[in-house]
Amino acid sequence: xxxxxxxxxxxxxxxxxxxxxxxxxxxxxxxxxxxxxxxxxxxxxxxxxxxxxxxxxxxxxxxxxxxxxxxxxxxxxxxxxxxxxxxxxxxxxxxxxxxxxxxxxxxxxxxxxxxxxxxxxxxxxxxxxxxxxxxxxxxxxxxxxxxxxxxxxxxxxxxxxxxxxxxxxxxxxxxxxxxxxxxxxxxxxxxxxxxxxxxxxxxxxxxxxxxxxxxxxxxxxxxxxxxxxxxxxxxxxxxxxxxxxxxxxxxxxxxxxxxxxxxxxxxxxxxxx
Amino acid sequence: xxxxxxxxxxxxxxxxxxxxxxxxxxxxxxxxxxxxxxxxxxxxxxxxxxxxxxxxxxxxxxxxxxxxxxxxxxxxxxxxxxxxxxxxxxxxxxxxxxxxxxxxxxxxxxxxxxxxxxxxxxxxxxxxxxxxxxxxxxxxxxxxxxxxxxxxxxxxxxxxxxxxxxxxxxxxxxxxxxxxxxxxxxxxxxxxxxxxxxxxxxxxxxxxxxxxxxxxxxxxxxxxxxxxxxxxxxxxxxxxxxxxxxxxxxxxxxxxxxxxxxxxxxxxxxxxxxxxxxxxxxxxxxxxxxxxxxxxxxxxxxxxx
Numbered sequence: 001x002x003x004x005x006x007x008x009x010x011x012x013x014x015x016x017x018x019x020x021x022x023x024x025x026x027x028x029x030x031x032x033x034x035x036x037x038x039x040x041x042x043x044x045x046x047x048x049x050x051x052x053x054x055x056x057x058x059x060x061x062x063x064x065x066x067x068x069x070x071x072x073x074x075x076x077x078x079x080x081x082x083x084x085x086x087x088x089x090x091x092x093x094x095x096x097x098x099x100x101x102x103x104x105x106x107x108x109x110x111x112x113x114x115x116x117x118x119x120x121x122x123x124x125x126x127x128x129x130x131x132x133x134x135x136x137x138x139x140x141x142x143x144x145x146x147x148x149x150x151x152x153x154x155x156x157x158x159x160x161x162x163x164x165x166x167x168x169x170x171x172x173x174x175x176x177x178x179x180x181x182x183x184x185x186x187x188x189x190x191x192x193x194x195x196x197x198x199x200x201x202x203x204x205x206x207x208x209x210x211x212x213x214x215x216x217x218x219x220x221x222x223x224x225x226x227x228x229x230x231x232x233x234x235x236x237x238x239x240x241x242x243x244x245x246x247x248x249x250x251x252x253x254x255x256x257x258x259x260x261x262x263x264x265x266x267x268x269x270x271x272x273x
Numbered sequence: 274x275x276x277x278x279x280x281x282x283x284x285x286x287x288x289x290x291x292x293x294x295x296x297x298x299x300x301x302x303x304x305x306x307x308x309x310x311x312x313x314x315x316x317x318x319x320x321x322x323x324x325x326x327x328x329x330x331x332x333x334x335x336x337x338x339x340x341x342x343x344x345x346x347x348x349x350x351x352x353x354x355x356x357x358x359x360x361x362x363x364x365x366x367x368x369x370x371x372x373x374x375x376x377x378x379x380x381x382x383x384x385x386x387x388x389x390x391x392x393x394x395x396x397x398x399x400x401x402x403x404x405x406x407x408x409x410x411x412x413x414x415x416x417x418x419x420x421x422x423x424x425x426x427x428x429x430x431x432x433x434x435x436x437x438x439x440x441x442x443x444x445x446x447x448x449x450x451x452x453x454x455x456x457x458x459x460x461x462x463x464x465x466x467x468x469x470x471x472x473x474x475x476x477x478x479x480x481x482x483x484x485x486x487x488x489x490x491x492x493x494x495x496x497x498x499x500x501x502x503x504x505x506x507x508x509x510x511x512x513x514x515x516x517x518x519x520x521x522x523x524x525x526x527x528x529x530x531x532x533x534x535x536x537x538x539x540x541x542x543x544x545x546x547x548x549x550x551x552x553x554x555x556x557x558x559x560x561x562x563x564x565x566x567x568x569x570x571x572x573x574x575x576x577x578x
Contacts (some may be wrong), residue, residue, distance in 0.1 A: 012382070012387060013383060013387065015379050015380070015383070016379075020398060023402045025417075026417060027402050027410060029413050041419075041423065042423065042425070042426035043423060043427055044430070083308055083309040086305050086306060086308055087309035087310075089305055090306035091306065093305075094298050094303075094305070095302065096300075105313050108313070109317060111507070111508055111511050113516070113532065113556075113559075114515065115517045115532040115536065115552075116515050119548065121316055123323050124316075124323050140316070143312070146309060146312070200404060204405065204409075206408045206518060207518065211539070220408050223408060227412065227522070243405075243409060244409060247404050247406065248404075251400075251404040
């Protein structure tokens with residue numbers, strides 16, 4: 001029995017490492033083939049080139065898509081973080097009937113098939129006579145970003161020491177002053193983390209943008225359009241690599257900030273717990 | 274209602290400056306959440322109601338006939354093409370969710386019980402690929418499994434196969450592999466959370482009372498982590514049934530799923546009511562399947578004890 005116990009962690013950790021390889025392997029092929037001279041992604045590599053990257057800034061459609069993605073990402077992350085702050089503050093600070101049900105509804109987009117969420121919104125927007133544009137994409141992205149924003153912010157707000165706010169109030173600070181000078185500095189890392197998470201999700205999101213956009217393409221939609229042409233694949237791989245890198249950097253910063261926020265309020269958890 | 278639930282007295286400033294009505298915790302809390310709540314009502318609940326309404330209507334070219342009919346549901350449930358797509362989608366999402374949970378459990382267990390000081394590093398490493406664009410991850414599987422892809426060229430280079438295999442891409446297996454990869458983090462996290470809650474002294478007690486590691490795992494740890502396993506299975510099952518990108522990119526003809534048919538009704542085929550009925554049918558059936566899965570897991574949990 002002790003043999004099993006000693007053997008098990010070793011076996012488990014090799015499994016864990018293999019699993020990590022399985023998780024990372026597909027992602028790693030994008031950068032590898034993006035510097036390959038041949039247009040078809042296969043081994044062995046025929047040579048190393050940055051040619052595909054150099055072509056990217058010379059593609060006007062890509063520049064437009066990048067701007068569109070930035071506009072949508074900034075608007076969607078700001079709006080969803082504002083709505084997330086209100087909801088997370090309400091959920092962590094107050095107790096009232098229906099609280100769990102409302103929370104469940106707000107979190108629901110996380111577990112619903114995206115296509116169904118997207119076509120439902122599409123139907124309503126067309127019924128309301130809204131023209132499909134980047135604005136409708138923002139509306140859709142906000143809905144799917146709020147659950148993530150809530151998760152990040154709840155972990156930053158929970159365990160928040162309320163006596164600090166009380167002390168500030170007792171010392172004569174107004175409600176707004178207390179918020180600005182006590183509450184906000186405590187939760188600022190969580191808020192920035194939420195902005196980054198939502199921006200990343202919006203930047204990478206495809207389905208909702210695909211259904212709700214008019215003629216303007218975001219980056220994933222641009223990539224989708226390029227996928228039809230085999231000859232365009234290396235360019236797509238180069239662009240994909242840049243996007244992967246952006247997501248990676250943004251999420252790492254977001255996670256560091258979220259942990260700092262959680263530590264400030266002496267609370268562990270958040271996205272991972 | 275004035276007593277705060279979390280053990281500290283309510284803000285005195287609120288008591289001094291606000292009317293008794295606003296002082297009520299319920300009203301304040303509700304007022305604060307209402308913008309987000311209303312947003313979800315307008316962009317989630319209302320749209321779903323509109324979809325349900327459409328599913329009972331019919332479309333004549335561009336005009337919608339608002340007479341109540343079950344015709345769309347008859348088509349959705351009896352037309353062989355939709356029936357097959359629905360079955361395949363359910364089969365794929367069930368397979369993916371069971372496979373993902375089975376593969377994820379040992380990882381979650383390893384991190385929770387043997388992660389030591391590096392727990393959060395492990396979790397971070399596991400979630401990072403998940404934060405990258407879903408479209409790009411599916412695309413990389415296409416690159417791996419394709420005719421001229423990584424796997425084929427690799428296997429040929431090693432001399433294991435003589436010519437590229439076409440069996441890898443454009444079928445439901447490719448869809449299952451891709452989805453299992455894409456949803457891994459969603460399964461690991463809930464299982465990890467529930468394993469973290471398992472009282473370690475119970476495991477020790479079982480061992481002290483003579484249970485071996487396997488028995489104490491099966492009778493203590495596994496049943497206690499069942500809530501995480503169940504939510505992981507559901508979190509993977511429900512969204513994957515309506516996946517659009519994966520079947521479109523790696524599924525080929527044999528891997529088409531119901532979401533592709535739904536999209537077609539809102540695009541080329543332009544039959545919104547039928548698309549709506551297909552959506553509603555999919556949601557109802559996947560909910561039933563999810564409910565059945567919960568019951569099965571609960572029964573297994575009881576058996577284990």
